[in-house]
Amino acid sequence: MSPREIFALRDYLSPELKGRTISDAHHVVSLTDVLSHTVLGGRLRELAGRSVLLKLSDQLKSGLAMIELDGVARRMLLCPPDLNPDHLDALIADAEIDAVVTDDPGQWTEKAIALIVTAQLPLSASAPAKTERATEWLMLTSGTSGLPKIAAHTLEALTGAIVAEGPARGSAPVWATFYDIRRYGGLQIFLRAVLSGGSMVLSDPHEALGDHVARLNERGVSHISGTPSHWRKLLMSGAAAKFAPGYVRLSGEIADQAVLDGLKAAFPTASVGHAYASTEAGVGFAVNDGLEGFPADYVGTVSNGVEMKVVDGSLRIRSRRIAHAYVGRNATALADCDGFVDSGDMVELRGDRYYFVGRRGGIINIGGLKVHPEEIEAVINRHPDVRMSRAKSRKSPITGGIVVADVILADGTDPARAKEIRDQIVTQCRAQLASHKVPAVVRFVDALDVTPAGKLARSDA
Numbered sequence: 001m002s003p004r005e006i007f008a009l010r011d012y013l014s015p016e017l018k019g020r021t022i023s024d025a026h027h028v029v030s031l032t033d034v035l036s037h038t039v040l041g042g043r044l045r046e047l048a049g050r051s052v053l054l055k056l057s058d059q060l061k062s063g064l065a066m067i068e069l070d071g072v073a074r075r076m077l078l079c080p081p082d083l084n085p086d087h088l089d090a091l092i093a094d095a096e097i098d099a100v101v102t103d104d105p106g107q108w109t110e111k112a113i114a115l116i117v118t119a120q121l122p123l124s125a126s127a128p129a130k131t132e133r134a135t136e137w138l139m140l141t142s143g144t145s146g147l148p149k150i151a152a153h154t155l156e157a158l159t160g161a162i163v164a165e166g167p168a169r170g171s172a173p174v175w176a177t178f179y180d181i182r183r184y185g186g187l188q189i190f191l192r193a194v195l196s197g198g199s200m201v202l203s204d205p206h207e208a209l210g211d212h213v214a215r216l217n218e219r220g221v222s223h224i225s226g227t228p229s230h231w232r233k234l235l236m237s238g239a240a241a242k243f244a245p246g247y248v249r250l251s252g253e254i255a256d257q258a259v260l261d262g263l264k265a266a267f268p269t270a271s272v273g274h275a276y277a278s279t280e281a282g283v284g285f286a287v288n289d290g291l292e293g294f295p296a297d298y299v300g301t302v303s304n305g306v307e308m309k310v311v312d313g314s315l316r317i318r319s320r321r322i323a324h325a326y327v328g329r330n331a332t333a334l335a336d337c338d339g340f341v342d343s344g345d346m347v348e349l350r351g352d353r354y355y356f357v358g359r360r361g362g363i364i365n366i367g368g369l370k371v372h373p374e375e376i377e378a379v380i381n382r383h384p385d386v387r388m389s390r391a392k393s394r395k396s397p398i399t400g401g402i403v404v405a406d407v408i409l410a411d412g413t414d415p416a417r418a419k420e421i422r423d424q425i426v427t428q429c430r431a432q433l434a435s436h437k438v439p440a441v442v443r444f445v446d447a448l449d450v451t452p453a454g455k456l457a458r459s460d461a
Helices: 059-069 085-094 160-165 184-195 209-218 228-237 257-266 373-380 415-432
Strands: 021-023 028-030 051-055 075-078 099-102 115-118 136-140 150-153 174-177 199-201 223-226 247-250 271-278 282-287 306-311 314-318 325-327 341-350 353-359 364-366 369-371 386-394 402-409 441-444
Touching: 021 059, 051 059, 051 085, 059 075, 059 184, 160 184, 160 282, 174 184, 184 199, 184 223, 184 271, 209 228, 223 228, 228 247, 228 257, 228 386, 247 257, 257 271, 271 341, 282 306, 306 341, 353 373, 364 386, 364 402, 369 373, 373 386, 373 402, 373 415, 402 415, 415 441
Parallel strands: 021 199, 051 075, 051 099, 075 136, 099 115, 174 199, 174 223, 223 247, 247 271, 402 441
Antiparallel strands: 021 028, 136 150, 150 325, 271 282, 306 314, 314 341, 341 353, 364 369, 386 402
């Protein structure tokens, strides 16, 4: 987008495109109504040119507020639902927030915020808004227990991969995601729904998985994304048998061969693939050949405006889709002097393919040796009776540390086979892993914790 031609989300909501909706478990809103209605009580003009923090209790009001604010506000900071309230003051200062959009105005009475605007449903009639400026989109990074970093994007960067793919073919898609749209992965799906002329069905953290799938079917969802942990939970639930999307995508975690094969078996007619993206690096690439990892020739070439290289085992990305800066009083450089973002995702070249082995910051220590738990889990998950696993370290008075693996067995597995399966898992690990990576303890569990971002929760015992 050139400075002379600035587009906002509302510019993709043509009133001629009837039947488009955005819905959650409680409401269905016509996307075309957004052009002449407001979720902000008619107070959009008061937010023009301001730095706005969006702190709302649900995704639907958040998505509608994003559409209204884009092209009007100077910047907007998207707050995920699990944001630590102790971080709010620092984030408000770093993002120079001077207005808040909320559905709980009482929460802000003690804050020194110039303007508080309440978002509410149902929508009320309002004069159509005009696009005035390129709004800066601020998103919080995940994966840290401390103060999250604020990454700044333009709408052009956020939608670069969507625009590159071109318009949707055939009938308008109905999109859904297990992500929250206030996180990068979920926001990508929300933007795809708006730009593709489709509809969007939002998740609800309080909804039982079976009820969620029933609602996805009722709304005719055709395209859906989530983390591998999201998909493993669905496969374990048995609800996948009642669902038949045509487009299935994974992102946010390593997509190992077991989960890719499981999804292909569950949805044999669907296009199943995995994508690489992060809040800082933007959308990097997609892999649609049914295999884990990605072809080696993705590195060192420019494809769809994305260039990648591997430095000391870490994947680095340069493109117009990356965030343009960290925002804040102590913000560091987001990219290096050549414009590459260090993703922190470690890869390993095996033959003609790169494989993800884990996060640089997620390494566990086993007797002084560094181990990526995801590498161990990928081997365990290949066992036909395993649905999901998590590897972690535990202190040992003899070796200093051992690997402990918590494993969820596939539905219908005979409990009497527990010892047999445990022995097979250990044998499989010994055949494919270095000795210090082999689990000393394999425990069968009923569930594994997943973070609000949909990723496997990791902490050493």
